Amino acid sequence: MQSSRIASVLARASSRAAAVARPAARRNLSSAADAAKGKVKEAAKTAEAAAEAAKGKAREAAKTVEGAASSAAGAAKSAAGGGGGGGGGGVILFGLLAGAGGYYAYTQGMLDSVLGKSDKAAEASSGDAKPAGKAPVPAYAAKVATAVESLIDDDDNRGPLLVRLAWHSSGTYAKGGSPAGGSDGARMRFSPEAKDGANAGLEKARALLEPIKKAHPDISYADLYTYAGAVAIEHMGGPHIPFRFGRSDFRSEAEIASAKAAVASGRLPDAAQGASHIRDVFYRMGFNDQEIVALSGAHTLGRCHTDRSGFEGPWSFAPTTMSNQYFDLLNKEIEKPGYWTVRKWDGPKQYKDPTGELMMLPTDMALIEDDKFRPYVQLYAKDEAAFFKDFAAAFATLLHLGVDEAKLGETA
Ligand code: HEM
Structure with missing residues (x-):
């Protein structure tokens, strides 16, 4: 547990570096008025690739994380310093x-x-x-x-x-x-x-x-x-x-x-309900099952607050880093039934993991209980790149x- 926590923290440092690199690269592209467009594009591409590579490495293992994080930081630095400032005219x-x-x-x-x-x-x-x-x-x-x-x-x-x-x-x-x-x-x-x-x-x-x-x-x-x-x-x-x-x-x-x-x-989803309610809400918006599962992956982020929703706790060990950890944690129930159990407390029904630190809502558990949602949970647990791609499309x-x-x- 400890090492996965450390890996999460380090992965997050690296993700951050990557995250700094990408918007910097993007902005450089949009303000290419005073720079040779081709050159900036090349530099941005290189920075982005380096940041991605470093991010991937960081997730591999605690051993390689340090080096990866510093190379991501390097990539971020060169991307940030590599092109003209923000702004850009003609808009x-x-x-x-x-x-x-x-x-x-x-x-x-x-x-x-x-x-x-x-x-x-x-x-x-x-x-x-x-x-x-x-x-x-x-x-x-x-x-x-x-x-x-x-x-x-x-x-x-x-x-x-x-x-x-x-x-x-x-x-x-x-x-x-x-x-x-x-x-x-x-x-x-x-x-x-x-x-x-x-x-x-x-x-x-x-x-x-x-x-x-x-x-x-x-x-x-x-x-x-x-x-x-x-x-x-x-x-x-x-x-x-x-x-x-x-x-x-x-x-x-x-x-x-x-x-x-x-x-x-009444149009936003009710976390106490199940798969058919989730479908009612998201089909109404025009989403399909795969998009519903992809969007739900945002619950890797953040936490529930008793004074807001009545529920309590975070879904993942790294709730301020976008990753596929939510699916990984849901997938544990598929691999080892009983991983998530109903929490005994005065609040609304929610689930807890073996550490007692993490939570799932009834609507989160519905994604592995439902036969059509479950394969996407398994897919995204294995393949973070597929999750990121599908999430970006559905969130947009x-x-x-x-x-x-x-x-x-x-x-x-
Ligand atoms: C069945 C669908 C969903 C249900 C029932 C649901 C329910 C909830 C609940 C109860 C909370 C806790 C709020 C609080 O107490 O502060 C929450 C937080 C959150 N939800 Fe969802 N949600 C759903 C879908 C989504 C989707 C589609 C996204 C984004 C794409 C999303 C993003 C978030 C984030 C980022 C938080 C954390 C907020 C924070 O940390 O302050 N949720 N959600």
Whole structure:
């Protein structure tokens, strides 16, 4: 146990280094105006590859972890020092769109392929030809990302909290529903979503982001609440989450009510339930079983708080590092039934591991009880790269649910 803990801590140090390297590499690419594009791209690629390699090594064994961590740190350093600063010009059009302040009618329907289409668009836009009508990634994006990263650096627990904010902002979506829900509008600032028991504790996350909104008033709250979650995932060592700006905000509870856009409580999942409830909630958003399991892997991060949900404790030994540890721990029950047992306490039903330090919710256990969910748990327990790839795709889809395609800009 001790050595796995040490490995977790060291792996985390390495993940952090990798996480620093990747956004730095990304920003260097986006601000290539004053540098030879090819060169920067090459440098970024090398830095990213080195960071990935170091991260992989670190997870192997405690023996090799130290060396890997220092090489990741080296990679991070060279990536950070390797290119020009943040910023980059020529993004005024987006400011006009986002700052217009008007609230546009929602169109229904999920984005078919946030990833596929927009990646191609991003590639195309690195040359002279820009696809018509799509706002470029706003100039403030890199600065907002840096500000979110430093919030997390000041207190690790904020990373998971910001991921939960992004998810609960988006997870009210109902395909074809009226109201549609989803992240557009940033309705969680107002009743009824602000008072929804499922969102308890998220007022802290919103308050944390307030100074960033003040410093960068052009970003909408709706973009900020979702983008912060995407940045947090990557900063905690997870995959890059493709993100498109362009959401707009409701300005008051009355405005929400008159647009008939208020989403009543009950759309977010109830942790005390089982597989059929999970399917009801996530199928409503348009997700399939594989995506449901991938998204659930976010529970490697963070913890339950008795004063928020009534449940208590973290799911993993490294709750501020994105990894596949959640699946690894669930998989132990498949390999050795009885690994997870019902905790005897005054609180709601939850499970504990043999150390008594970790927990699982009834909805987490449903992923191994259900025949269709279980194979994905086993897959992700074995293959972290597959988990990261599938998580990035599903989380990106989640963050864009219900946002009118016409409002969304290029992929960051
Ligand atoms: C069946 C689906 C889900 C249920 C029932 C559920 C339930 C919960 C509960 C009860 C908590 C504890 C809140 C607290 O007491 O602070 C929590 C935390 C969390 N959830 Fe979920 N969740 C689900 C899906 C997701 C998804 C899809 C994501 C993201 C993709 C996610 C990300 C998180 C994170 C990061 C935390 C930790 C927050 C913190 O540490 O402050 N969850 N979830």
